[in-house]
Amino acid sequence: xxIRFDRDTCIGMFxxxxxxxAFERNMDAGKADLDGSTEVDPGIYEVEVPPDAELDAEFAxxxxxxxxxxxxxxxxxxx
Numbered sequence: 896x897x898i899r900f901d902r903d904t905c906i907g908m909f910x911x912x913x914x915x916x917a918f919e920r921n922m923d924a925g926k927a928d929l930d931g932s933t934e935v936d937p938g939i940y941e942v943e944v945p946p947d948a949e950l951d952a953e954f955a956x957x958x959x960x961x962x963x964x965x966x967x968x969x970x971x972x973x974x
Contacts, residue, residue: 900929901963917929
């Protein structure tokens with residue numbers, strides 16, 4: 896599984912941070928950061944989700960109030 900995070904869409908509610916520790920608060924920017932991610936397009940970050948973190952990653956994606964986080968299993972979008 897992998898997470899795709901649109902940081903430009905993020906509004907800094909930090910609900911993702913509460914759900915999965917791969918997300919961190921960036922108070923200077925007022926947005927979350929996705930630890931270990933790679934910028935694949937401007938403002939779009941992706942990271943592979945470890946198998947033991949899949950549930951936390953799903954909760955983080957579901958908790959985002961502006962749908963800035965997408966979860967994929969292969970090519971299929973799960974959240």
